[in-house]
Amino acid sequence: MKEYAQDLSSLIDNELDEETVINEILEDAELQQQFSRYQLMGDVMRDESNGFDLRIDVTDSVMAAIANEVQKDNVVPLASKVKPANNVVPFMKRFGQYAIAASVAGVVVVSSLMVNQNSVTDPSVTPVLSTVPFGGAAAPVSLQVAPSSTKDEIKEQNERLEALLKDHQLQLQIQP
Amino acid sequence: MNERELDLQLIQRIQNGEQQAFSLLVRKYQTRVANILTRYVRSTGDIPDVSQEVFIKVYRSLPNFRGDSAFYTWLFRITVNTAKNYLTSQSRRPPASDIDADEADSYDGSGALKDEDNPEAILHSQEVKRVILDTINNLPDELKSAITLRELEGMSYDEIAQIEGCPIGTVRSRIFRAREAIDKQLKPLLEN
Amino acid sequence: MKHQLFLVGLFSISTLFVSSEVTATTGIIQPNVEKTEKHVRLTALAYLENMKQAYKELNFELLYVNTGGSKIEPKQLIHGVIDGKRIAYFCYLNGSMRESLQFDGKISFYEQGNQAYSLASRRDQSVFSNITSFDFENGTQNYEYIILGKGRIAGKKAIAIRMASKDEFRYSYIVWLDLNSYLPLRLDTISKANLIIDQTMAISLKVTDTINPWIAQLSEKRIPEVLHLAKMDVEEAAKWQLHWIPEGFKIVKNDQHKLMMHDIEPVSYIMISDGIVSVSIYISSTQSSSSDQQSIIQQGGTLLYTKHQEKLEVNIIGEIPIAAAERVASSIRVAK
Numbered sequence: 001m002k003e004y005a006q007d008l009s010s011l012i013d014n015e016l017d018e019e020t021v022i023n024e025i026l027e028d029a030e031l032q033q034q035f036s037r038y039q040l041m042g043d044v045m046r047d048e049s050n051g052f053d054l055r056i057d058v059t060d061s062v063m064a065a066i067a068n069e070v071q072k073d074n075v076v077p078l079a080s081k082v083k084p085a086n087n088v089v090p091f092m093k094r095f096g097q098y099a100i101a102a103s104v105a106g107v108v109v110v111s112s113l114m115v116n117q118n119s120v121t122d123p124s125v126t127p128v129l130s131t132v133p134f135g136g137a138a139a140p141v142s143l144q145v146a147p148s149s150t151k152d153e154i155k156e157q158n159e160r161l162e163a164l165l166k167d168h169q170l171q172l173q174i175q176p
Numbered sequence: 177m178n179e180r181e182l183d184l185q186l187i188q189r190i191q192n193g194e195q196q197a198f199s200l201l202v203r204k205y206q207t208r209v210a211n212i213l214t215r216y217v218r219s220t221g222d223i224p225d226v227s228q229e230v231f232i233k234v235y236r237s238l239p240n241f242r243g244d245s246a247f248y249t250w251l252f253r254i255t256v257n258t259a260k261n262y263l264t265s266q267s268r269r270p271p272a273s274d275i276d277a278d279e280a281d282s283y284d285g286s287g288a289l290k291d292e293d294n295p296e297a298i299l300h301s302q303e304v305k306r307v308i309l310d311t312i313n314n315l316p317d318e319l320k321s322a323i324t325l326r327e328l329e330g331m332s333y334d335e336i337a338q339i340e341g342c343p344i345g346t347v348r349s350r351i352f353r354a355r356e357a358i359d360k361q362l363k364p365l366l367e368n
Numbered sequence: 369m370k371h372q373l374f375l376v377g378l379f380s381i382s383t384l385f386v387s388s389e390v391t392a393t394t395g396i397i398q399p400n401v402e403k404t405e406k407h408v409r410l411t412a413l414a415y416l417e418n419m420k421q422a423y424k425e426l427n428f429e430l431l432y433v434n435t436g437g438s439k440i441e442p443k444q445l446i447h448g449v450i451d452g453k454r455i456a457y458f459c460y461l462n463g464s465m466r467e468s469l470q471f472d473g474k475i476s477f478y479e480q481g482n483q484a485y486s487l488a489s490r491r492d493q494s495v496f497s498n499i500t501s502f503d504f505e506n507g508t509q510n511y512e513y514i515i516l517g518k519g520r521i522a523g524k525k526a527i528a529i530r531m532a533s534k535d536e537f538r539y540s541y542i543v544w545l546d547l548n549s550y551l552p553l554r555l556d557t558i559s560k561a562n563l564i565i566d567q568t569m570a571i572s573l574k575v576t577d578t579i580n581p582w583i584a585q586l587s588e589k590r591i592p593e594v595l596h597l598a599k600m601d602v603e604e605a606a607k608w609q610l611h612w613i614p615e616g617f618k619i620v621k622n623d624q625h626k627l628m629m630h631d632i633e634p635v636s637y638i639m640i641s642d643g644i645v646s647v648s649i650y651i652s653s654t655q656s657s658s659s660d661q662q663s664i665i666q667q668g669g670t671l672l673y674t675k676h677q678e679k680l681e682v683n684i685i686g687e688i689p690i691a692a693a694e695r696v697a698s699s700i701r702v703a704k
Contacts, residue, residue, distance in 0.1 A: 009352040012204075013326060014181050015333045022185065026196050034359065036203045037366065041358050042327040043207040044308045051214035052223045053297035054304050055366065059202045061224075062231040066195065069236065161665070161672055161683070163627045168648040168685040171639055173475060175491050175646055176620055219590075298485055298595075 004031060012038050032059075183247040190238055202231050205248070209255050216259035230258045304365055311358045322347055323354035412513035412529045415545060416504045422550035423500035425449060427579045430551075431461070431572040432495060435668075442571070445494050448579035450587055456494045457583045469586055470494070476591045484592040495568060496552040499543060502643040510534050510616045510642070516542065521553040522570040536560055537614035537692035538642070539669060549575045557669040560689060566669035608636050608651050612699035614692050616642040640696075647686030647693075651700060654681040664690060673697065 004024050008031060010016040025031045036057070043049045182204075189197035209230055213223050233254055241250055312320060318340070325331045325339065333347045340347065410418075430445040442461040447454065455471040467478040475489040492501060504513070516528040524546045531541040544554035551573060557566035610619070621639035636651040654676065665672040673684040673693035682700060684693040 005356065006349065006352040009355050010333075010348055011182055013333065013351065015348065019185060022189070022197070022200070025200065032199070032203065033366075035200065037359055037362055038355050039204050040207060040304075041308055041355060041362070043211070044305050045312065045324070045327045048208050048211045049301070049305065050211060052210045052220050052301075054207070054301045055297070056210070056224050056227075057203075058206055058224055058228045058231065059199050061228050062202050062235075063196075063199050065228065065232050066198070066235045157663075161674070164648075164650055164683050164685060165672065167625075167627045167637075167650075170487075171621065171637070171648055172646055173487050173489050173493060175489075175639065175641070 004028075005034065008035060009038060012042075184243065187238060187241065187243075187247065190235075198231075198235055201234075201247075205251055206231070208248075209251070212252065212255045213259055216256075216263055222262070226258060226262050229262075230255050233258060300365075304362065307361045307365055308358055311361050312354070315354055315357060319350050319354040319357070322350035326351055412515045413504055413508075415515070415527060415529055415550070416513060416543070418550040419543070419545045419552055420500045420502075420504070423447075423496055423552060424454060426549060426551060427576045428549070428551060429572075429574045429576075429580065430495070430570055432568060432570045434495075434568045435566070443495070446580050446583050447494065448583050450579060450584060453587075454492070455579075455583055455587050456492070457586060458494060468493070469583075469591070471587050471591075474591060474594060486592045486594045488594055488596070496555065498644045499541065499552060499555055507531075507616070507643070510538060511540075518547075519544065521546075522573050524548060524553060524573060526553050530558075533560075535615070536689060537695070538616075538645070539565070539687065539689060541644075546573060549573075551575065557687065565666075566687070607703055608638065609701050609703040610638060610640070610649070610696060610699055611701055612695055613640050614642070614688070614696075617647075618642070620646070645687040647684060647688055647696075649696065649700075650681075650683040650685075652681050652683075653679055662694075666690075 004021055007016055007021040008025065011021055011025075012035070025035055036059075040049070040054065183201065186197045186201050190201075206227060209227050210223050213226050213230075214220065217223055217226055230251075234251060237254065241247070312323065315323070321340065322336060325336045326333075331339070333344050333351075336347045337344045427448045428446075430447070431442065432445070433440050433442050441463075444457075444459045444461055446457040449455070453472055456469070458468045458470075460466045465478070469476045469478075470489065470493055473488060473490050474486045475493055476484060476486040478484045491497070511531040511533060514530045514532060516530050518525065518527050520526060521544050525548065526544040527547055528542055528544045531543065533540045539560075540558040542554075542556040542558060543552060545552050553570040553573060555568045556564045559565050607624075613619070617640045619638060620641045621637065624634045624636050626634050634652075638649040638651075640647050640649065662673070662675040664674075669687040671684070671686065671688060671690060671693055673682075673690065675682045675694075675697045682697045684697060686693075
């Protein structure tokens with residue numbers, strides 16, 4: 001099966017010269033599944049997979065329904081072949097919009113504001129960063145980070161805070 | 177004209193009586209068909225039935241497919257017509273305006289108050305998307321770039337090779353390796 | 369100064385009363401509306417109680433903005449009552465469609481590009497729900513209600529009432545309500561330093577005698593299936609105890625659960641609420657050994673407080689001052 005995988009990939013992209021791999025796929029259920037998954041990747045990348053259950057596969061039911069309908073032999077031969085329409089989303093901006101799914105409507109998005117402070121002896125001097133609440137031009141006041149934190153640590157911490165914030169929003173919705 | 181155009185190869189096989197080849201067309205397009213249907217079908221529970229109807233119609237109409245337009249454009253038209261018939265049969269109005277095939281890709285259906293959705297499916301589908309997109313994001317740059325140019329920009333291997341300044345064979349193998357990496361994560365998710 | 373304000377107040381109330389008779393106010397139960405004397409003498413508490421009732425019983429459409437977050441987003445609320453049951457439709461007016469509908473113990477979310485879902489939610493989730501669900505009478509233990517004066521919000525004559533916090537563990541508020549319908553029009557959250565840190569303000573308010581026919585129709589629609597959140601084993605829960613929470617707050621939730629789409633590690637979760645604000649407290653173990661480190665993020669009135677202590681991370685999220693979060697965090701102990 002492995003040996004056909006790269007051919008399968010080329011076939012999908014209309015970049016394979018020999019047709020024999022189609023025969024192989026049609027005889028191999030595992031390759032058919034792989035074919036489906038390869039297509040799904042592209043559909044997800046192009047954001048063409050929203051609002052329905054991705055597990056649903058109608059192939060079998062369609063094939064069962066047409067099983068008794070053989071196409072007539074007197075078909076009109078394919079006249080001319082034109083360049084396929086581009087089914088591709090113009091740009092890849094949509095990328096990553098699912099970074100965090102299951103969003104609850106009205107989620108507050110935290111900007112990358114973070115202040116770390118070592119052992120607070122006097123709580124009154126704990127620095128607080130707040131966004132400007134008025135005027136709509138809210139911007140982080142400043143960004144201070146404890147010297148020990150790396151960019152990755154901050155990113156990780158921010159992701160966790162965002163997850164917590166979303167959970168908080170969710171808990172508010174289902175509050176007794 | 178591209179001899180290697182998969183759709184045409186499959187259609188030719190079907191027209192030669194090799195019915196089984198149609199299953200690959202279904203596999204190839206069923207996600208996109210379902211995606212179009214979400215704009216018309218108010219209840220997601222009905223999507224599998226309407227999808228099935230679309231593909232049966234496509235199969236029956238294949239003898240009339242003359243190849244003077246891309247298969248996807250033709251499929252799109254059948255999908256929209258089937259969806260409209262479905263709406264009429266449900267005596268519901270179609271959404272605000274009709275959509276042309278050309279606009280299909282840029283049109284963003286509104287999520288306005290649909291009924292009947294399955295939460296478990298939502299979570300699963302979101303997980304599937306997250307895994308795919310995360311894996312792509314974490315691919316080595318040359319793989320990420322190759323798969324992106326192919327899937328999002330629709331470029332041929334030749335065009336990608338020119339952009340990346342590498343042989344076509346390298347493009348072929350990079351795209352395959354990217355898919356293989358994603359598949360490794362995706363396969364277990366879809367099997368459960 | 370206060371005295372002067374009061375006089376101005378009296379004057380405009382009496383002029384307002386004349387106009388309110390002409391326009392014949394609707395729906396809201398206003399037992400004393402005919403008696404000028406009573407009307408004028410409404411106490412701050414009575415205004416607040418009227419507001420509470422109006423918000424629950426009237427059919428209205430509200431357009432508003434909130435300026436607490438990083439950007440201003442105009443939003444819409446359509447509220448109605450069907451056979452004694454409240455229905456609330458919410459929508460973001462800019463950008464992608466994000467809508468919700470709350471009716472009959474369930475709230476459904478509809479977001480462009482995502483599948484819709486519902487949650488079981490008996491508690492009102494609409495914009496002014498917190499301030500209109502508060503037990504104002506018992507609230508006098510922690511707040512003082514003061515009539516500040518009058519103004520105009522969203523084209524309506526409005527009265528401002530300050531809910532002044534009696535301690536440093538909660539914010540103060542200024543509530544503006546429509547003198548005609550008693551519906552809330554503006555809510556300012558005020559810090560101890562007397563700064564407005566969060567503001568929700570109506571831009572337009574329309575009160576109608578009958579329910580908006582469109583949302584009446586929505587009430588008959590089938591809603592997306594209700595999503596139930598997985599709970600962890602009960603024996604694992606309640607590992608932690610809070611030895612201090614601000615007066616007037618109660619523990620309303622105490623469980624262990626996983627965060628949506630994040631770590632696999634469960635967190636211990638406690639929610640405390642005083643009716644106006646609900647605060648989430650997360651307690652989880654952490655690898656980092658850094659002790660006594662804390663970080664604070666404030667966005668509008670919302671505080672995200674994080675404290676590391678002894679391989680423990682405590683996160684507190686809610687609309688409370690830092691002082692309250694700090695004291696709650698340091699009162700956490702292992703439950704016996």
